[in-house]
Each structure stands twice: as structure tokens, then as C-alpha cells.
Amino acid sequence: MPELVFFSGTMDCGKSTLALQIGHNRSARGLQGVIFTRDDRAGEGKLSSRLGLVTEAVEAGPGRDLYGYVVEQLSRGGKVDYVIVDEAQFLAPEQIDQLARIVDDLDLDVFAFGITTDFRTRLFPGSQRLIELADRLETLQVEAMCWCGARATHNARTVGGEMVVEGEQVVVGDVNRPTEDVGYEVLCRRHHRRRMTSAAARAVALSPDVLPVASGDVGFGDGVSSKGLPGGATECLEADVVEVDDVAA
Numbered sequence: 263m264p265e266l267v268f269f270s271g272t273m274d275c276g277k278s279t280l281a282l283q284i285g286h287n288r289s290a291r292g293l294q295g296v297i298f299t300r301d302d303r304a305g306e307g308k309l310s311s312r313l314g315l316v317t318e319a320v321e322a323g324p325g326r327d328l329y330g331y332v333v334e335q336l337s338r339g340g341k342v343d344y345v346i347v348d349e350a351q352f353l354a355p356e357q358i359d360q361l362a363r364i365v366d367d368l369d370l371d372v373f374a375f376g377i378t379t380d381f382r383t384r385l386f387p388g389s390q391r392l393i394e395l396a397d398r399l400e401t402l403q404v405e406a407m408c409w410c411g412a413r414a415t416h417n418a419r420t421v422g423g424e425m426v427v428e429g430e431q432v433v434v435g436d437v438n439r440p441t442e443d444v445g446y447e448v449l450c451r452r453h454h455r456r457r458m459t460s461a462a463a464r465a466v467a468l469s470p471d472v473l474p475v476a477s478g479d480v481g482f483g484d485g486v487s488s489k490g491l492p493g494g495a496t497e498c499l500e501a502d503v504v505e506v507d508d509v510a511a
């Protein structure tokens with residue numbers, strides 16, 4: 263039974279690598295697929311992974327009818343056994359509906375890969391539609407890590423090194439505005455909520471003002487002290503950061 267499968271994860275969790283691996287495994291069995299992507303880091307019409315692999319792909323730009331594209335390939339006598347879609351979060355909801363139609367009307371498997379939520383923790387429209395329509399949702403097991411070592415579940419955007427939580431949902435790099443230094447970092451939810459990127463955490467750790475001055479040793483009763491000491495340093499550090507944020511806000 264053909265399926266529409268949505269493989270989701272944060273950035274850096276190996277989605278594109280898995281997309282390429284699925285394509286490779288199938289072509290090794292003599293199967294041919296159509297690979298769609300959108301705004302890949304390697305440029306238009308490319309599917310690339312951070313591990314350095316690249317393959318040709320069809321750019322699924324705005325207004326492109328994905329169902330129509332596959333039908334056209336087939337009607338020209340082309341062989342299409344499956345469809346892979348990378349960066350599926352950037353697709354329009356109606357393009358996701360076209361993917362479902364490829365599965366239902368053409369009996370082809372469609373494997374879509376994407377990030378679920380944006381830097382504001384809101385669902386991308388394409389990902390929302392995939393969650394609504396997919397036969398199966400797979401959360402990728404190659405997990406990205408936050409700087410603190412916890413599982414990274416959220417994407418943060420930085421502008422000029424500062425984490426931001428407002429702005430356009432999709433920022434495509436603009437060479438004409440090099441000062442808009444937009445970057446991304448994966449974080450655990452806790453540090454996303456506190457806007458603690460690795461750079462911010464380093465800055466706090468280096469600042470003499472917020473070094474934990476063994477406050478757990480002073481002024482606490484025995485019960486609190488013994489409980490507070492082991493993880494005390496980190497807790498102090500994070501409490502100070504929250505205060506700094508509050509002052510800044």
C-alpha cells in the first residue's frame with residue numbers, strides 16, 4: 263500500500279542525509295524516483311546534506327504543481343517509482359495535497375522530509391498540512407543536541423548573534439544585505455524559552471558578575487543546602503540569566 267510519510271525533525275538531525283539514503287537504496291534496486299526540494303542550501307534544483315552529499319532535484323517553487331509534474335513525467339514514458347521531497351516545510355499546503363494525490367491516484371510512495379516548527383515554535387504551513395494528511399509520521403532518531411547536552415527539539419534564529427523570536431517565517435539569505443547576519447541553532451525547549459544560545463551561555467559563563475559564588479554554602483538551612491549544592495552552579499547561572507533577560511525586556 264503506497265504511503266505519504268512525513269519524516270520530521272529539527273535542523274541538523276540528518277533529514278537530507280536520510281532522504282539521499284532512501285533514494286540511493288531504491289536506485290540500487292533499479293527504482294527511479296522524482297526528488298523535489300525547495301530552497302536547498304546548495305542552490306536551486308539540488309538536494310544536499312550537511313555531510314557533503316549532493317544530488318540533482320526538481321525545485322518545488324511556489325505555484326509548481328507537483329502532481330502535474332509527476333503525471334507529465336509518466337505520460338512522456340518516464341519511469342517514476344517513488345517521490346522524495348526535502349525541505350517540505352517550505353511547500354504550500356496545496357502542494358502537500360498534491361503529494362497525497364500522487365499517493366492515492368498514482369499509487370506511488372511519497373517520502374517527505376522537513377522541520378515541523380519555525381524559530382518562533384510555530385508550525386510551518388507545509389508541515390501542518392503534512393501532519394494533517396500523512397499516512398505515517400516518523401520522528402528522526404538521529405537526534406540533534408542542544409549545547410547543554412539535552413535533546414534539541416527547537417530551532418532558534420539569531421540575527422547578528424542575538425536570538426530573535428519575531429520576524430518573517432522564512433528568511434532566505436540575501437547577498438545584498440550582508441549586515442543581516444541570520445543564523446540558526448538547535449536548542450532544547452528550555453533554552454529556547456530562555457533564549458540561551460551557545461554564545462549567550464558562553465558569555466554568561468565568562469562574565470565575572472554572574473559566577474556562582476558558592477551561594478549554596480551561605481545562609482541556607484541544612485536541608486536546603488544539601489539539596490541545593492550538587493546542581494547549584496548551573497541553577498545559579500540560569501537564575502541570573504533570567505534576571506538579565508527581565509531587565510533587558
Ligand SMILES: [Zn+2]
Binds near residue numbers: 410
Ligand atoms: Zn539546552
